[in-house]
Structure formats: C-alpha cells, structure tokens
Amino acid sequence: MYQRFYSLREMPFNISPDPKFLFLSATHQDALAHLLYGIKEKKGFIVLTGEVGCGKTTICRKLLNEMDMDHYETALILNPRLSETELLKAILMELGETEMAQEDGRVDLIDHLNRVLLDRIHAGKDIVLIIDESQNLAIETMEHLRLLSNLETDKQKLLQIIMLGQPELKEKLSQNRLRQLRQRILVYYNLDSLNYEDTQRYIHHRLTLAGSEGRPRFTHSALKKVYNASKGIPRMINNICDKSLLSSYIRSSDEVTYWDVRRALKELRIK
Secondary structure, X not given: OXXXXXXXXXXXXXXXXXXXXXXXXXXXXXXXXXXXXXXXXXXXXXXXXXXOOOOHHHHHXXXXXXOOOOOEEEEEEOOOOOOHHHHHHHHHHHOOOOOHHHOOOHHHHHHHHHHHHHHHHHOOOEEEEEEOOHHHOOHHHHHHHHHHOOOEOOOOEOOEEEEXXXXXXXXXXXXXXXXXXXXXXXXXXXXXXXXXXXXXXXXXXXHHHOOOOOOOEEOHHHHXXXXXXXOOXXXXXHXXXXXXXXXXXXOOOOEEOHHHHHHHHHHHOOO
C-alpha cells in the first residue's frame, strides 16, 4: 500500500533474509570475517550464535555469495531436527548424491560420504557444511557431527562445519557430554544486536536501497521509540518500521512520528 505512495521500488522492511539489504554493522562485519577466516584457514568447526532475528541467516547467505564456488562446495541444512542417519542422507542430497542417499545403513552412508568428500577434495574442491538453527540438533546428532569431523586426509579435514544458532546453542555446547565437540570449535563468534546509532543507519540504509529519496522520514523521537522497543534486533526493527510506515501512509504524511511507532507497537502487541 505505502510502496507506491512513497515512490519506493520495493518494500524496505521485508523480513526475508535478502543479502542485498544486509547492513554490515561492526558486529556483523566481525561475524562475516570470522566465518570467512574459519573457512579459508580450514579450522574445522565454526560456531556463530545470536538472538532470534539478529541477522545470522542473512550473514550466512552473504557468506555463500562471497565464497568462490569454483573452489568451494556447500551443503546447507535448514531443518536440523534430524537423526544421525537422516543428517547423513541430507548432506549427500545437498551434494547431489541422490542415489547414495537412499542407503539405510549408517556405516554405508558414512563410507559413501567419505568417498564423495575425497573425490571432491581431489578435484580441487573444499566442502563446507552449514547447519542453521543448530540449537535444535539432538545431542546424539551433535556427537555424530564430531565423528564426521574425523574424516580427513594426511593434510586436511574433508569437511568444514559451520553451526548457526540461538544462544541456547552455546548452553547446549557447554554440557559435559559435548566437551570433545566443544574442544574442536576453533572459531566462535556471538552476534550482538545493533546500538542506537547503527539502528538509525540500518533504517536509512534499507529505505535508500528500496528507492527512498528523502521520503518517508523518521523523526528523532520515532527512531528512539523503534530502538527502545526492538532492542536493536533487525527483524524486530523491520516489523516495527513496516507497521509505522503504514500508519504514516494512512495519514498521508511524509513523516513517521513517535505516534506512528506507538500505533505500530500496539498493533504488534509489543510493549
């Protein structure tokens, strides 16, 4: 509704993880740098944690866009609620080995995966397994991931593993029975929420990319209200700003005010 009124090319505050809209605050830049470093230096296990909606998945998609796909091959697991056998099948499917993924025995699946990884390594590829929402992995499956990290040649690991997850992932990894896995994590980063200055820049950044040329404009008090209510979490900022823009559109105003944000918060049932 408000897109045409404000002459925007697209909706500025969609919550889908579009890398084009990625705003690299200092903490987001650090997170991306840690992931790239871990991959290039073949560190094996890499963990990125952060609150819900802070931008982990978007950073992951940015990472995939920046990787040289002539050199890297990736397997992306979005639903980690899998048994050990289901995880092996999912990895093989992601690597294009659909026939091998029909095997039922875990030992046979591991043998197949080992051969596939060796073939890709000999062909000049490095394989990166990325698991989103890793806090949902069962303990047994996490332990199986550690065993998969044992697959190696004399010179390198066959599989690099990136685990993305909410703060609960850190709590799960702290358990004594996962201490062997924890010791293998050589790169770890926790993604912080945005501060007030970054929140302002984030909102301006998304509006500009969507085609804004000065309208709509958020007042200072509106920006403060958005920040305090969202706690600097990008997904929350998007939701609040989207509803606030709708409110200002209904008033046919080029200015998003404190009262527009307050109305948005009431509609979203955010205190």
